[in-house]
Amino acid sequence: MRRVRSPHSGALAAAGGALALLCAAAASGPRQPIAFSHRIHAGELGIGCTSCHVYAERAPVAGIPSMARCQGCHKFVKEDPEHPQVTAELKPLVEILANGTAIEWIRVYRVPDHVHFTHERHVLAGVRCQECHGEVEKMDVLSQVTPLTMGWCLGCHHEKQREKPEGRARLTECVTCHK
Numbered sequence: 001m002r003r004v005r006s007p008h009s010g011a012l013a014a015a016g017g018a019l020a021l022l023c024a025a026a027a028s029g030p031r032q033p034i035a036f037s038h039r040i041h042a043g044e045l046g047i048g049c050t051s052c053h054v055y056a057e058r059a060p061v062a063g064i065p066s067m068a069r070c071q072g073c074h075k076f077v078k079e080d081p082e083h084p085q086v087t088a089e090l091k092p093l094v095e096i097l098a099n100g101t102a103i104e105w106i107r108v109y110r111v112p113d114h115v116h117f118t119h120e121r122h123v124l125a126g127v128r129c130q131e132c133h134g135e136v137e138k139m140d141v142l143s144q145v146t147p148l149t150m151g152w153c154l155g156c157h158h159e160k161q162r163e164k165p166e167g168r169a170r171l172t173e174c175v176t177c178h179k
């Protein structure tokens with residue numbers, strides 16, 4: 001189940017010219033303290049989004065998983081002699097888990113403080129994670145792929161009103177998103 005890895009991979013640098021590198025840089029998110037890959041975990045291993053982001057269905061914030069969630073597997077998944085790069089990326093994680101410290105992940109998606117957003121309502125209404133965050137299960141490095149502008153929010157809210165008008169007048173009222 002091996003793969004070509006994105007931005008910090010030697011394979012990509014070797015494969016592409018300046019243009020490929022530019023594209024990769026433009027598409028990539030922040031470099032996280034640990035090279036956690038959604039493609040491996042949510043894609044190849046098929047772990048469900050809400051099994052790590054456990055609050056998405058019942059709270060405003062989706063939540064970043066605690067280290068205990070990683071520990072459950074990485075107590076056992078430590079060495080992969082066939083794939084030295086994976087083993088190298090796991091080393092800092094094993095150290096962090098041993099020390100009991102938390103990882104300070106760099107935030108990728110954020111709306112300004114004056115905007116009210118809640119995951120719960122969207123997830124319960126059947127809006128898929130991917131509509132707002134892209135095909136996360138294909139990303140080694142997670143990046144922001146939607147603009148999070150007011151126009152973007154309203155575009156979808158207008159569309160949802162047209163699909164099913166009853167009870168959805170609020171979707172386009174200022175106070176719904178600005179308290």
Ligand code: HEC
Nearest residue numbers: 034035036037040065069070072073077080086089090093
């Ligand atoms: C269901 C089990 C499972 C859980 C839960 C899990 N992992 Fe993994 N993780 C794996 C497996 C399997 C691999 C692949 C190892 C390989 O290819 O040899 C892996 C690979 C990795 C790697 C190295 C490869 C890479 O680039 O991602 C890192 C770093 C990592 N995991 C971090 C984490 C972190 C951080 C968490 C908690 C947020 C976590 N994992 C939760 C099973 C898990």
Ligand code: HEC
Nearest residue numbers: 041042047048049052105106107108109129133136137142
């Ligand atoms: C094994 C646990 C795990 C699974 C499964 C997982 N995630 Fe994550 N997710 C993380 C971790 C750890 C981070 C923080 C590091 C990062 O940004 O890559 C994160 C970050 C994110 C972020 C960025 C948060 C921010 O900083 O704004 C989004 C969006 C996200 N995940 C969506 C998803 C979606 C959608 C799925 C399912 C397709 C998914 N995740 C599956 C562990 C997981």
Ligand code: HEC
Nearest residue numbers: 049053056061062063064109110111117122127128129132
């Ligand atoms: C309607 C669009 C939308 C949907 C659907 C959505 N998100 Fe988000 N997500 C956002 C926005 C906007 C933010 C930034 C929120 C903020 O700054 O308060 C965000 C932030 C996040 C974060 C980081 C902050 C936090 O809440 O913990 C994670 C993790 C995340 N989303 C995961 C998910 C997962 C997993 C799903 C599916 C179960 C999902 N999102 C569905 C729009 C969405």
Ligand code: HEC
Nearest residue numbers: 116117118121122125131148152153156157160170176177
């Ligand atoms: C892809 C479509 C989509 C996008 C993008 C989207 N929303 Fe929504 N939003 C919905 C749907 C669907 C509902 C739930 C409607 C229902 O429950 O009937 C909803 C509901 C809400 C609610 C609760 C409304 C209420 O009645 O209290 C808030 C607040 C909200 N959205 C804010 C935002 C913000 C802020 C953004 C942009 C950062 C955003 N949404 C982007 C589809 C979307």
Ligand code: HEC
Nearest residue numbers: 111112115148149150151153154157171172173174176177
């Ligand atoms: C569906 C959610 C949503 C609704 C409804 C909404 N807004 Fe916004 N608004 C946002 C988001 C997200 C931002 C921040 C991103 C941006 O500036 O585009 C924002 C930003 C703003 C800003 C700040 C712009 C800046 O330059 O900082 C103002 C002012 C504003 N909205 C006014 C309004 C008014 C007035 C209404 C009603 C006519 C309204 N909004 C309805 C989501 C919404």
